[in-house]
Amino acid sequence: MKQTIQGVIFDWAGTTVDFGCFAPVSAFVEAFRKAGIDVTLEETRAPMGKLKIEHIRTMLAMPAVKARWTERWGRSPEESDAQAIYHDFEPALFAVLDRHCELKDGVLDCVKELHSRGLKIGSTTGYTREMMNVVEEAARQAGYAPDCLVTADETGGFGRPWPYMIFENMRLLKLPAVRTVVKIGDTVSDIEEARAAGVWAVGVVDGSSVMGLSHAEFSALTDAEKAAARIRARSVLLAAGADFVIAALKGQQRNCLRHVSASQRERSELNAHASLGCMSVYQMIKRGSSFICPLCCRRDSCA
Numbered sequence: 001m002k003q004t005i006q007g008v009i010f011d012w013a014g015t016t017v018d019f020g021c022f023a024p025v026s027a028f029v030e031a032f033r034k035a036g037i038d039v040t041l042e043e044t045r046a047p048m049g050k051l052k053i054e055h056i057r058t059m060l061a062m063p064a065v066k067a068r069w070t071e072r073w074g075r076s077p078e079e080s081d082a083q084a085i086y087h088d089f090e091p092a093l094f095a096v097l098d099r100h101c102e103l104k105d106g107v108l109d110c111v112k113e114l115h116s117r118g119l120k121i122g123s124t125t126g127y128t129r130e131m132m133n134v135v136e137e138a139a140r141q142a143g144y145a146p147d148c149l150v151t152a153d154e155t156g157g158f159g160r161p162w163p164y165m166i167f168e169n170m171r172l173l174k175l176p177a178v179r180t181v182v183k184i185g186d187t188v189s190d191i192e193e194a195r196a197a198g199v200w201a202v203g204v205v206d207g208s209s210v211m212g213l214s215h216a217e218f219s220a221l222t223d224a225e226k227a228a229a230r231i232r233a234r235s236v237l238l239a240a241g242a243d244f245v246i247a248a249l250k251g252q253q254r255n256c257l258r259h260v261s262a263s264q265r266e267r268s269e270l271n272a273h274a275s276l277g278c279m280s281v282y283q284m285i286k287r288g289s290s291f292i293c294p295l296c297c298r299r300d301s302c303a
Contacts, residue, residue, distance in 0.1 A: 007175040008114055009122040009166055009199070010146065011049065011185035012132070013100070014209040016107045016123075016249070017139055019218075021048060021186065021209035023100035024126075027092035028055070034088045035081065036072050039065060041212065048209040049126045049189030051152045051159030052089060056082045097131060101138030104207050106250025108143050122148040122169035124183075124193065126160060129153040148172045160189040163197035184249075186210060191240040203237030205229075206248040210236045 014021030025044055032039045043065055047058035059065050060077040069077045111121055123146045125132055132151055139145065150168045152159035159165065166183060175181050183194035183201055186208030194201035205211055206218065211233040213221075221229065234245045 004180060005119065005182055005200075006180040007120040007122055007170070007173055007182070009124060009169050009181060009183045011183075011187070011190050012123060012125045012127065012135060012139075014048070014186035014207060015104070015184060015190070015204055016144065017103055017135060018100040019102070019104050019207035019215040020211070020213055021045075021207075022214065023097050024048070024052065024055075024093060026096060027089050028059070030092045031056075031085045031089035032059070035085050037065065037068050045209050045212055047189065049160050049185065049187030049193075051126055051157070052093075052128070052131075053082065053086045054159060055126065056085050056089065060085075093131065094134070097134050098138065101135050101142075103139060103142050103144055104249065106248055110249040111144065111146070120148070120173045120175065121146040122150070122166075122173055122175075124150055124160070124165035124169065126189065127151060161192035161196055163193060166193060166197040166199060184246075188236065188240040191237055191242045195241045200244075201242045203234070203240075203242040203245040204248060205233040205237070205245060208233055 010016050012018075013023060025041065028044045029039060029041075039059065043059060043062055046062070047055045050058060057079075060069065060082055066077060069081075114121060125135075127135065129151045132149060136145075136149060148169050150165045150172070152165065155162070155164040155168055166181070169175070170178070170181060178198040179200070181197075181199040183190065183197070183199050184204055185191065185194070185202075186204050187210060191201045191203055203210075207213075207215065211218070211229055213229065218226065218229070230247055237245050
């Protein structure tokens, strides 16, 4: 039996705010540099979405980073090293965080549409509660205030990919079952969190950490370059287990219904059109029970 979608849980940085998810990137790079290690943007972005101390632990365990650390310090990195890097990371992040709270295009309209359909809006994050105090207030002033925000501080330190932030959202929002919930995020960790919880996992690519482009960089691309960037990001999120991948939280309103219980072939069609940039959240969720893809859109009108 098909269950009605009753709630949508959004990520924050890279999904609803901070196009490209740049606030933590510079802070991680600076913190590792203070520890005597240079890290690449690819290495820095790979664990994005995790609780920040866990992000650092994951980076230190990467073979290339671990090898550079061992060469520099003559031993493998230890937990005390992760804690020391985190000690430098926090002030570096807070120094720039308030400059990276701008809402992404389409967020307000998307949430308004979902609320009008009776859906509840939750949120999870890789930021701590203290960090989110900055982001949440800036978003509230810009008009975005989800019904619920849960950080790992409220789940005993169990952030992504653990499912407990989603479960706490469900408890607070009184959502009855995991298949009545959609989780939307821009990182592999977001998808892993959704999969662990058993909710619908939806990736978003424009302005994502996976894509890793600033708004100016993305806007400067040709239509063909944007399509290629979307396809690359989409492949990463699908490989992580996303049920669907959308281009952005906005889009055209021409659509064709596809149910949550779509066949694998239908899901492939949905994702193929999403990669063109034509699918929006409220094109994907309608009447709380169906995913939607504008299969009737002409390919040249979907950018």
